[in-house]
Amino acid sequence: MRDFKNALIVCACIAFLSIVGIAIWTVRQYLPIVGIILLVVLILAVLLALAYVVEHLHRRFFRYEHIQISQYGSVLHRRNAIVEIAPYQSQARITAPSAAQIIDTEITEEEDMPVLAAHILTFAQLLERGIVQAAIAQGKMLLGYDAVTHQLRYGSWLDLYSAGNGGVSGSGKSTTTRFLLFQAVLASARLIMIDPHIGDPDESLSHQFSLLPPSIHQIKPCDGRDSNVSKRVAWLSRELDRRKKTAMKLPFLVFVIDEFNSLMRHASKEVRDDLAALLLDIEQEGRKFGMFALLIGQRWSAQDLGGADIRSSLASKMAHRFSDEDQAKRFIGSKYARALLELETGHWLFYDTKGKTSEMVTPETLASDGGIIASIMSQSQEYTPEISYESTLKPRETTLQIPERTTGDLEEEASSFDVESTTESTEKLALARQIIQLQATGMQKAEIMRRIWNVSPGGTEAYRQAQEQYQQTMSFIAEQIGG
Numbered sequence: 001m002r003d004f005k006n007a008l009i010v011c012a013c014i015a016f017l018s019i020v021g022i023a024i025w026t027v028r029q030y031l032p033i034v035g036i037i038l039l040v041v042l043i044l045a046v047l048l049a050l051a052y053v054v055e056h057l058h059r060r061f062f063r064y065e066h067i068q069i070s071q072y073g074s075v076l077h078r079r080n081a082i083v084e085i086a087p088y089q090s091q092a093r094i095t096a097p098s099a100a101q102i103i104d105t106e107i108t109e110e111e112d113m114p115v116l117a118a119h120i121l122t123f124a125q126l127l128e129r130g131i132v133q134a135a136i137a138q139g140k141m142l143l144g145y146d147a148v149t150h151q152l153r154y155g156s157w158l159d160l161y162s163a164g165n166g167g168v169s170g171s172g173k174s175t176t177t178r179f180l181l182f183q184a185v186l187a188s189a190r191l192i193m194i195d196p197h198i199g200d201p202d203e204s205l206s207h208q209f210s211l212l213p214p215s216i217h218q219i220k221p222c223d224g225r226d227s228n229v230s231k232r233v234a235w236l237s238r239e240l241d242r243r244k245k246t247a248m249k250l251p252f253l254v255f256v257i258d259e260f261n262s263l264m265r266h267a268s269k270e271v272r273d274d275l276a277a278l279l280l281d282i283e284q285e286g287r288k289f290g291m292f293a294l295l296i297g298q299r300w301s302a303q304d305l306g307g308a309d310i311r312s313s314l315a316s317k318m319a320h321r322f323s324d325e326d327q328a329k330r331f332i333g334s335k336y337a338r339a340l341l342e343l344e345t346g347h348w349l350f351y352d353t354k355g356k357t358s359e360m361v362t363p364e365t366l367a368s369d370g371g372i373i374a375s376i377m378s379q380s381q382e383y384t385p386e387i388s389y390e391s392t393l394k395p396r397e398t399t400l401q402i403p404e405r406t407t408g409d410l411e412e413e414a415s416s417f418d419v420e421s422t423t424e425s426t427e428k429l430a431l432a433r434q435i436i437q438l439q440a441t442g443m444q445k446a447e448i449m450r451r452i453w454n455v456s457p458g459g460t461e462a463y464r465q466a467q468e469q470y471q472q473t474m475s476f477i478a479e480q481i482g483g
Helices: 002-027 032-061 123-128 131-137 173-186 226-246 260-266 269-284 325-332 334-340 369-379 389-400 409-440 445-453 461-480
Strands: 065-070 073-078 081-087 141-146 152-155 162-166 190-194 217-222 253-257 291-297 316-319 347-351 357-361
Touching: 002 032, 123 131, 123 173, 123 369, 131 141, 131 173, 141 173, 141 347, 162 173, 162 269, 162 325, 173 190, 173 253, 173 291, 173 369, 190 226, 217 226, 226 253, 226 269, 226 291, 260 291, 269 291, 316 325, 325 334, 334 347, 409 445, 409 461, 445 461
Parallel strands: 162 291, 162 316, 190 217, 190 253, 253 291
Antiparallel strands: 065 073, 073 081, 141 152, 141 357, 316 347, 347 357
16 A cells, blocks of 8 residues: 555646646746746756655665564564564663663552452352352352452341332243342241242242242242231231241341232232231331342333332342333332343342342242252251251141132131240240350350340349240250250
């Protein structure tokens, strides 16, 4: 391209000089002296042009040319072929810099070094590496990966309280639900699950937990009929009142409702009101007594929730991808609504209990990972036959499950009584396991009581009651091991 431009310049110069020469030859007849001077100038210009052409052709075909690429080297080439890359030699000899010329500076990793994003592990890999177990041993859980740094975010159910999980189908709601509830189960929490799709294994949420032992459910999962919902709402309300009186918080209970907007649309006004009141109580007080809620749905307007303003009872929100900007605004607010329309599958905006919003990524969590959880539970000391839910409740295994259909008032009353009668033994067992686990870490009695009952040694009534429960639990442990 460069040679072509040079040729055009030479041709233009020759044409120009030819025109000028003709003009001078014509002027010579009228102004002889001026014409002769101009003719000499023209001849000199032609000679200079010819010299330039000869020099260019000689350099083009016979000489090497250095093109400097830095102060330390150049490209040595002839014609269109690069011959070699040689050190650049200037008149001034290049010497190494002296110590005085070296600037002593410190490179900080945060400002000057690039941050490499960590690899996002699957839930199965997190279990295999013991990351989930280590978090649970410290009283924590994994909330997911930060979408920007790809670093794990640790927290607990105190970051959720009464949580809403929203988004369209295929946005990752079910994966996030499995990820959180699998950890809750591994930490000895019990589930109370309402599953409108319980009869369809492909759509059923409870079916995704079928590889886990039935004991993970405080009450057997049910569909969304008013009678079943009412029983569970009534039981949870009584349990919350009982825990307020006794200051007990174990076992942790997670109230899970799938297809929440569908359930609320078809529920009676009485059921909607009772459920809304319970969820508000869980948001305000339930966390103090180990009771939490997780509501999963696609649509969150008041109309889609049967007229009930449940959104006010949500302390935290997990917003996956939405297809309707208005629904997104209803769920998380107008500030982030448009961003929800473009979220990738598995990504979600987390509005936490402190009012902060951040983008998260859920590790790939499969229903088959429940088999890994079950294996860990069976191998754990917490689930040995000598002291386990299964062995303790085996004689009354069926009484823990509220029947979905009742044939009379007497049977319904007996079922409700049986469920409540097992609560004391299950809580005592859960408390015993927690105390044993803390003792295994070397924790002393005072710290154990502070951790479980949130009391410090002293003469207060709360400490006296906690000490009495501690002694009763220790006696229960002694009975279990034959002491």
